Amino acid sequence: xxxxxxxxxxxxxxxxxxxxxxxxxxxxxxxxxxxxxxxxxxxxxxxxxxxxxxxxxxxxxxxxxxxxxxxxxxxxxxxxxxxxxxxxxxxxxxxxxxxxxxxxxxxxxxxxxxxxxxxxxxxxxxxxxxxxxxxxxxxxxxxxxxxxxxxxxxxxxxxxxxxxxxxxxxxxxxxxxxxxxxxxxxxxxxxxxxxxxxxxxxxxxxxxxxxxxxxxxxxxxxxxxxxxxxxxxxxxxxxxxxxxxxxxxxxxxxxxxxxxxxxxxxxxxxxxxxxxxxxxxxxxxxxxxxxxxxxxxxxxxxxxxxxxxxxxxxxxxxxxxxxxxxxxxxxxxxxxxxxxxxxxxxxxxxxxxxxxxxxxxxxxxxxxxxxxxxxxxxxxxxxxxxxxxxxxxxxxxxxxxxxxxxxxxxxxxxxxxxxxxxxxxxxxxxxxxxxxxxxxxxxxxx
Numbered sequence: 001x002x003x004x005x006x007x008x009x010x011x012x013x014x015x016x017x018x019x020x021x022x023x024x025x026x027x028x029x030x031x032x033x034x035x036x037x038x039x040x041x042x043x044x045x046x047x048x049x050x051x052x053x054x055x056x057x058x059x060x061x062x063x064x065x066x067x068x069x070x071x072x073x074x075x076x077x078x079x080x081x082x083x084x085x086x087x088x089x090x091x092x093x094x095x096x097x098x099x100x101x102x103x104x105x106x107x108x109x110x111x112x113x114x115x116x117x118x119x120x121x122x123x124x125x126x127x128x129x130x131x132x133x134x135x136x137x138x139x140x141x142x143x144x145x146x147x148x149x150x151x152x153x154x155x156x157x158x159x160x161x162x163x164x165x166x167x168x169x170x171x172x173x174x175x176x177x178x179x180x181x182x183x184x185x186x187x188x189x190x191x192x193x194x195x196x197x198x199x200x201x202x203x204x205x206x207x208x209x210x211x212x213x214x215x216x217x218x219x220x221x222x223x224x225x226x227x228x229x230x231x232x233x234x235x236x237x238x239x240x241x242x243x244x245x246x247x248x249x250x251x252x253x254x255x256x257x258x259x260x261x262x263x264x265x266x267x268x269x270x271x272x273x274x275x276x277x278x279x280x281x282x283x284x285x286x287x288x289x290x291x292x293x294x295x296x297x298x299x300x301x302x303x304x305x306x307x308x309x310x311x312x313x314x315x316x317x318x319x320x321x322x323x324x325x326x327x328x329x330x331x332x333x334x335x336x337x338x339x340x341x342x343x344x345x346x347x348x349x350x351x352x353x354x355x356x357x358x359x360x361x362x363x364x365x366x367x368x369x370x371x372x373x374x375x376x377x378x379x380x381x382x383x384x385x386x387x388x389x390x391x392x393x394x395x396x397x398x399x400x401x402x403x404x405x406x407x408x409x410x411x412x413x414x415x416x417x418x419x420x421x422x423x424x425x426x427x428x429x430x431x432x433x434x435x436x437x438x439x440x441x442x443x444x445x446x
Contacts, residue, residue, distance in 0.1 A: 002046075002333045003350035005376055008100040009049050013376035017044070017394050021188035027101045028185055030140035034104075045380035056103045057095055061085070063110035067294070070117045071253055076311060077297050083314040084229035084293035090286060092321050096329065101142045102283050108138035108145055109290050116152065119165055120253070125173070132174030136181025148287035151267070155260045161252045216272050218280040225282055226289035230296045232313060248302055257295035264288055348430040349374060349409070353381045355428045356405075356437060361385075366404035368445035374409055388445055404445040406438045 005013065015023040016035035023032055034052055042048040061082060068081040085091040095103060111134035118127040138145040156166045165171065224231075268288070300310070332345050366386040369375045375389035387394040388404075410433070424436045 002345050004345055004347050005046060005349075005373075006098060006344065007373075008098060009046060010373055010376045012049055012100060013039075013044050013379055014372065014389065014392075017379070021184050022192060024192075027142060028140045030137065031101050031104050043380060043383065044376075053095075053100070053103055056107050060103070060107040060110050063107065063114045067110065067114040067117055070114070070121060071294060072297065072301055074301055077301055080297055080310055080314055081293055083311075083318045084297070086318040086322060087228045087232060087314065088293075089225040089228070090282060090290075092318075093325055094283065096325060099283065102286055105138070105142040105145055105286060106290060108134060108141040109148055109287060112138055112149070112152070113291060113294075117253070120162065123165060123170065125170060128170040128174045129177060132177030133181070135174065135178040139178060139182035140185060142287075144284065144287045148290075151260060151264055151288070154263050155256060158259055158263070159256055162256060215280060216269075219268065219272055219285075222280050222282045222285055223289060226285060226292050229293050229314075232317060248304070250302060251298070254295075254298040254302065257291070257298060260291070261295060344373070348433050349377045349435070350381060352409075352428045352430050352433065352435040353377060353407075355430075356435075357426070360405065360425065360437070360439065363439060364403045364405040366442060366445055367407060368404050369407040371408060374407060378407075391446075402442055403439055404442050406440055406445060407435065409433065409435045 011025060012032060012035045015025065016032040016039060019033060019036055020029065022029055034056075035049065038048045038052050042051065064085065065078060065082055068078045069075075072078060072081070090099075090102075091106075095106075112131070115127055115131035115134050119131055135149065138149065153166070156162050361382075364385075366388060367378050367382055368388040369378070370390045372389060375387070378385070378387050378389075379394070385395070424438045426437055428435045428437075
């Protein structure tokens with residue numbers, strides 16, 4: 001509904017112009033690799049990135065549904081499990097609004113959990129191989145996947161029933177597959193550690209000593225978004241009635257999740273109370289709490305809860321939330337981009353670039369800007385031009401023209417990248433947005 005790139009999309013178009021073992025951002029490269037491949041097919045634009053995003057979301061739900069069928073005895077809980085994720089803000093809203101690497105992290109977690117459960121049920125070589133593949137994908141999806149993987153490993157160590165799956169020659173093969181997939185990137189990361197560490201620490205670590213009780217409160221309040229299905233269960237499932245029903249014996253898989261969340265609680269409290277953290281964001285809790293609906297619904301299944309009222313409440317609330325998300329997204333692109341804190345979504349950058357006179361474009365072989373927000377839009381609008389963004393060169397080919405077109409704007413997001421020339425060849429005004437351009441020699445575009 002908008003041609004304007006948001007921050008994460010801009011980052012992908014900028015970095016995914018080539019394949020590399022790593023990129024200058026505190027994230028693994030898998031999402032950028034997939035973006036690169038689709039760019040070659042569909043072109044470097046927002047439509048391509050949106051297609052990739054929803055393919056990954058679909059795949060995540062596919063594996064969540066597949067895992068559900070392997071866990072729950074009551075088939076009604078398959079539907080409840082899927083609907084649970086539509087009640088969680090991270091899936092109901094943030095997946096559409098801003099997530100990129102977190103989306104592929106969700107897929108990796110769903111795959112890992114699925115093949116781990118498959119190993120519990122059938123410890124075949126095939127399942128161990130697929131488990132190793134999913135771990136390798138996870139290690140290349142987002143660095144926080146390591147937290148999820150560590151929690152799973154510790155849980156297995158403390159589970160008598162499942163420890164056997166961790167200590168055998170088949171798991172060694174899984175580890176080998178994961179290492180073969182992930183090692184090249186992590187060797188690159190070691191070589192570029194200082195730069196990546198600085199960028200990551202700016203996001204995580206505060207400069208001054210902070211009130212750890214405030215961080216604890218942020219952690220608990222951010223966790224509520226992942227506990228939404230349980231809150232609705234309590235309100236609409238009538239827990240008082242559920243508790244007086246005859247219950248069946250606790251299953252091994254429920255005990256596994258019990259141990260997982262107990263270890264999670266202990267380690268989270270330890271980290272919060274012992275390490276300085278600047279803040280706690282909802283997306284940081286994704287690898288910790290994404291599997292929560294499985295645990296909550298395992299409890300309800302064992303309590304023989306009234307699934308009809310739960311399915312209806314989950315369905316109608318989920319439908320309402322989904323409709324609300326669609327309305328807000330239309331509102332963002334129609335009249336108020338600040339809905340959901342996405343101020344750039346209505347900036348008419350593409351429309352302005354399309355209005356640059358053709359006679360000006362025919363004179364130049366290269367487009368140049370120092371603006372890292374404006375720059376990535378050039379790839380989809382001018383696919384046949386040489387593009388330079390600050391000191392980065394893209395699509396450089398020998399051309400007869402020795403002139404370049406310097407571009408800058410006044411969108412209010414300067415970040416010291418815009419070029420404020422006193423003179424310019426022309427300008428294009430679209431509402432509150434103004435795009436300036438200047439024809440110059442290539443030597444000025446360095």
